[in-house]
Each structure stands twice: as structure tokens, then as C-alpha cells.
Amino acid sequence: MKVAVAIFFIFSSLISFAQEASEIVRKADEKMRGSTMRTEMVIRVFRPAWSREMQCKIWMKGNDQAMILITSPAKDKGIVFLKRKKEVWNWMPVLERTIKLPPSMMSQSWMGTDFTNDDLIKESSVVEDYNHTIIGDTVIRNRSCYIILMIPKPTAAIIWSKVIVCIDKEDFLELHSRFYDDDGRLINTMNSYDIKMMHDRIIPTRFEMIPADKKGQKTEMIYKSVLYNKPIDDGFFSTEKMKTLN
Template identity: 50%
Template sequence: MRIITVLVIILIGFKVDAQTAREIMQRVDDKVRGTSNRSEMKMTIVRPDWKREVTMKGWSLGTEYSLILITGPARDKGQAFLKRDNEMWNWQPSIDRVVKLPPSMMLQSWMGSDFTNDDLVKESSVVNDYTHSLDQDSVIEGKKVYKIVLTPKPDAPVVWGKVVCFIEKEDYNQLLVKYYDEDNYLVSTMILSDIREMGGRTLPTRMEMIPADNPKQKTVIEYIN
């Protein structure tokens, strides 16, 4: 009887952890997405021998719709990326054509950066398409954080084998995200910083993506308005 009681306690503990981890990710997701957003951003692609900047404007409505319009440089100006639910289109003014991006392209580079098309449109849901588990708490730059491991559900539209998120306990801001492939190899790391108030919410305004196989390069996206 004692053994059964211990097993029940352990199983309940696992269930509570999973629910708590999911609730944390839900709060993070709700905070980031909000109901509607408008922003101006600058993306800096850094390579050992060169650097390139791209400016853009973005609009979003809930989790279903988002639009990004490239405003510079001149050669890219006018390009637009539209996301509706799990679908994504690219307007290319140079050829006067709209191209729908297939799921097979979600892991490809966006605009030659270290961010992927999936990073842009968030085709998968960090809440609904993954199972969540709390790992050991940690500290990043003096801030106490949750460490949550996201494992994709079977048949979910997910491009990663595993995602590990480090979330600030006080304000539920993501400070660090690690992306792994299906073989559990680290693919890239995103560092989020410069937390400021935007639209009544405190959010990271700087995102730095660093590929694991080439740590000398990176891409930085900064919110400028």
C-alpha cells in the first residue's frame, strides 16, 4: 500500500509540473503576442567579413495574422511577408508575384539571416504543439528563471526536435532559447535582452540569434519603435 501511495504522489507531481510548465508558456505566449501590435524593427546580419542591415515594419492581430513589410535597403524595399494561421506568403515586387512558402521551407533562412521562416511566422504553437516539462531552475544575469523543455507532439507542425526556454520568473520574459534538431544537436541559440515597456507590456526589444555551427556569425533584430 505504501509503494502504491508513493507512486501516486510521484505521478501527481509529474502532472502538476507539466501543467505548470504549460501555464508558464501560455503566459509568455499571451504576453508576446497580445491582441494587436505595430512595430518598426532593424535587423543586422553580422558575418566575419561584412555586415548588412534591413529595416522593416510589422503588424499582427492575435496569433492568426501578421504582416512584415521591408522598408530598406533599396534592393529589398517593398517585399512583404504575410502569415495567416499556419500559412505564409511572400510578395516580391521585383517580379510582381506572390509566392506561397511550403512547410518544407520553414527551416530555411529568412532574408539571408540566421532566423528561419518559422521564426518569422511561428508556424508551430509553443503552447499547443509541444509537451512541456520543468527542468531545474537557473539564474541568468542575476535573474531567477524557469527552465522549460518543449518536446514536439506527434504529427504537430513542428520543425524542431526540442526547444529549451529560459523564462524570467518575475515578468515572464524569455531571456534565452535553445533550438535542437531531431537528433538532439544544438542548432541555434537566441538571446533576448533590452527589456523595455512597449504598449503597456515589458518585453525584450533585442533578439540575437547565433548558429551553433558558426558562433562567429549572428543576426540581431531590434525594435526601434
């Protein structure tokens, strides 16, 4: 009887820790997204021999709808990405053609950066598609953080075998993330900087993605402006709207 009771309490504790970890990830995700989000950002790509910059506008509604418009440079201006639930489209104004992206494209580089299509378009959900476990604590830039292990659920189409994230305990800011492939190798590391008040909340405003095996290479994503929780009609997220954005 005592053994059974002990097993029950151990099992209950494991469930409690898993629920706590999932709640921390959910709060961090909601902190960055809100119910809706409109943002303008600069993306800078750094390579050993060159660098380039692009600017874009992003609209998001919940976890299921997103639109990204490239506004510069001139050669990329007007390119649009649309996500609705698990489906993703790309509008190419030069070709006057809308292309539906297959799931296999989610692991590919987004616009030649070190972010994947999934990083920007968020086909997968860090809340719904992973199991979460708190595995420790750390301090990042004077902020006490949870270390959380995220393992994809068996039914989720995830490009990573695991992700380790460090989330600030006070403001639920994701400050550091490491992404691993199916062989357990570190592929990318993301760090977050420049914590500021943007609209109605404190968030990191500069994100740096660094590939593990490509020396001198990284991509920065910098928020210029953010507007949270302003209504966006569902009809905005349509393949027809992609062709008229500005």
C-alpha cells in the first residue's frame, strides 16, 4: 500500500511539473503574440563576405493565421507569405503566381536567412505540438530563467528532435533557445536582446539566430514597431488579399 501511495505521489508530481512547464511556455508565447499582432521589422543577414537587409510587415491572429509582406529591398518588394491553420502560401509578384508550400518546405531557409520558414510562419505551435519539462534554472543577463526541454509530440510534424528554451521567470521572456536535429546535433541557437516596452508590454526586440556549423554567419530580426490586440478580420488572411497588400 505504501509503495502504491509513493508511486501515486511521484506520478502526480511529474504531471504537475509538466503542466507548470507548459503554462510557462504558453505565457511566453502569448506575451510575444497577443490575441493579434501587427509589427514592422528589419531583418539583417550576415555572412563572412557580405551582409544584406530587408524590411517587412507582419500580421498575426492567434496561432492559426499570419501574413508577412516584404517591403524592401526593391527586388523582393511585394513578396507575401500567408498561413491559415496548417496551410502556407507564397505570392510572387514578379511571377504573378501564388504557390502553396508543402510541409517539407518548413525546414528550409526563409528568404535566405538563418530562420526557417517555420520560425517565421509558425506552422507548428510551441504550445500544442510539444511536451514540456522543466530541467533546471539559469541566469541570463541578470534575469533568472527556467530551462525547459521541449520534445515534439508523436503526431506533430516538427523539424526538430528537441528544443531547449530559457524563459525569464518574472516577465516570461524567451531569452535563449537551442534547436537540435534528429541525430541530437545542435543546429541553431537563438538569443534575444534589447528588452523594451512595445505598445502595452515588455518584450525582447532583437533576435539573433546563429547556425552551429557556419562560422561568421547569423541573422538578426529587429522589431521597429508592434501593435497588440487590435481586431483583424478573418477575411484579411486570404490568398486574394496577398496580391493587394502594401
